[in-house]
Amino acid sequence: MRHLISTRDLSAERAIALLDTAIDMVDVRSRDVKKLPTLRGKTVANVFFEDSTRTRLSFEAAALALSADVTTFTTQGSSVSKGESLKDTLQTLEAMGADFIVLRHSHSGVASTVANNKWVDARIINAGDGTHEHPTQALLDAFTMRSRLRGVDARGMDLAGISVVIVGDILHSRVARSNAFLLTTLGATVTLAAPQTLLPREIDGWGVTVVSTLDDALESQPDVVMTLRVQKERMSSGFFPSESEFSTLWGMNDSRLRRLPSTSIVMHPGPMNRGLEISGSVADSPQSTVADQVSNGVAMRMSVLYTLMGDSR
């Protein structure tokens, strides 16, 4: 594996290996010396054409924990404000010595295009491309589920028998796509709950079940409820009538949490709109994994960097 572009590309075996390596990285992070020398002398360039402080910081922490040098390039929209193409920008960064490019862009397919066209020799990690995929988020979500539901040392295990509901704006969510592909590969049962306006069409091939409301989805007593951020621009563009109606039908709140087994967990990739897709009290409840997800994110991204490094030797 040279790049990480999409969870579509991951076999169950490969995905489990990445999750297992993340266990080792959690161990590293709990030691006195929270560093490995693996990427000493290597440079990780965080190239963010779309603002995301938390994802950028998470990759930065992961790279530093593997002793890499880190350079960061962030710009709103693109450096194309000066007329420079994405290709030129990336080749410039590589010429400055990037071995890994962690790429976030507001347009779907950018990471694929960069990798497929071999615009650069560096290894590409997709840190979110438009409404397409966010593979490291799905990996850290799978890691969080496996740790919480199977125990800390779940080494070698997949997610067979675990039922996951993903609720909200599926259509525009790269987190939902990456999770749907990865979780089904790992054997989990995935149900999507959303209004028709926020569901992609013709997804029979995804191997997921689709229901209308969150209440419908909760009837099966799922192990995991994954809520998604509703982007501000969706609220005013007619995908649903009002925030309160969205919250009523697809928001995760206390009464819905009480209907779940106490072992079930509630996830959110952040940043949250408290009171819209998830209520404040659910977010702060013991069944919420929001903080775990952030913490596991660093270990998971260490695992991805470590694995790509090893595979390219």
Place this chain on the structure above:
Amino acid sequence: MTILIRGAAILGKDSADILIDGHTIREIGSVNNDADRVIDANGLIALPGLVDLHSHLREPGGEGSETILSGSRAAAAGGFTTVHAMANTNPVADTAELVDLVADRGRQAGYVQVRPIGAVTRGLAGEQLADIGGMARSAAAVTVFSDDGKCVGDSLLMRRALEYVSTFGGVIAQHAQDPRLTIDAVVNEGGVSSELGLRGWPSVAEESIIARDVLLAEYVGARLHVCHVSTAGSVDVIRWAKKRGISVTAEVTPHHLVLTDDRALAYDPIFKVNPPLRTSEDVEELRRAVADGTIDIVATDHAPHASSTKDCTWHDASFGMVGLESALSVVQHTLVDSGHIDWPDVARILSVTPARIGRVGGYATPLAVGSPANLTLVDPTTSESWSTNRLHGGSTNSPFLGITLPGKVVSTIFLGTETVSDGALVAPEIVRNT
């Protein structure tokens, strides 16, 4: 100057000799005369010169991707002797001066007849009618009007355009795309757009405009031509309209007859086109629609783009593909070799009918004695993987590079002048001087 073509299969049927004298076909049959030039056409099919109703020659304003000369060369290489140049140039072809300029430059290039298409609305802005009467009465005598690239979306404006153009005997060629249903749309809406997370272009955005337009055409008694039909549902609407007696014609592009939306799965912008590539069900229905006459013609929608606007991300890339050079090969592959139509039908869909829709003289009866000497000799037996050496325009954004297609244009004759000779384009100065 006389040219004698020996032993060509006329429209793919019986073999005969064709004698060309000056601009005219003088004799067809067993010809004993000598000639200034003799072409051995043994094994070749003789077709009338091809007529494209839909190409983008980019001049003026887009000379970095194509010029009238380079586009004319691409056309000749593909067997064409007449092309219609779309109006979305910069400036837009919305005045008599502009369309006359385009026609003049076509004449200067000399490879094909360049028939300018006039804009329907000023600046393609979709607000007020362009100088339609002026363009119709200009030296270029425009008969086809189109805002192609954009849809005439406003219903009232479309009604007025149909009415006004019919005053001059012209036709509106509509780019059927509901603007509101396709905001930022970049790929067919369906399983592929869902997986790729790209904004989908739903089939209903094309079908609903065609349905509206055929009803408007019926109501005002005007002619309508539908550009680049891409969905099975559109075929149904057009079939219904024709059965009802509505004066509508329709075209399909070569690429929509063979390529499908799964080509987008690797985000390779060479396959980004508008309307988008659809599904295999659509492709099958489009082929059947050509065979049964619901779709009247194949038109290339030749859309050259400089490499910088294709060597980029899917989002940043331009819509469009070049198609003049490969059109006949794709038609042979998708329609003839597959058994949907025969070679005389090829003459109909690529020459006779497009000329009739565009009111271009000289193409009514293919390969008839006394007609202007526009013809194409094709070798249908060869087959090769397409590479850029088959392309002769200003741009190389062909989706067929690396794909094996049958057939090769061996000779193109435009008004008695060879523009392609022994499979090679004739040099510009030679074409110009004859």
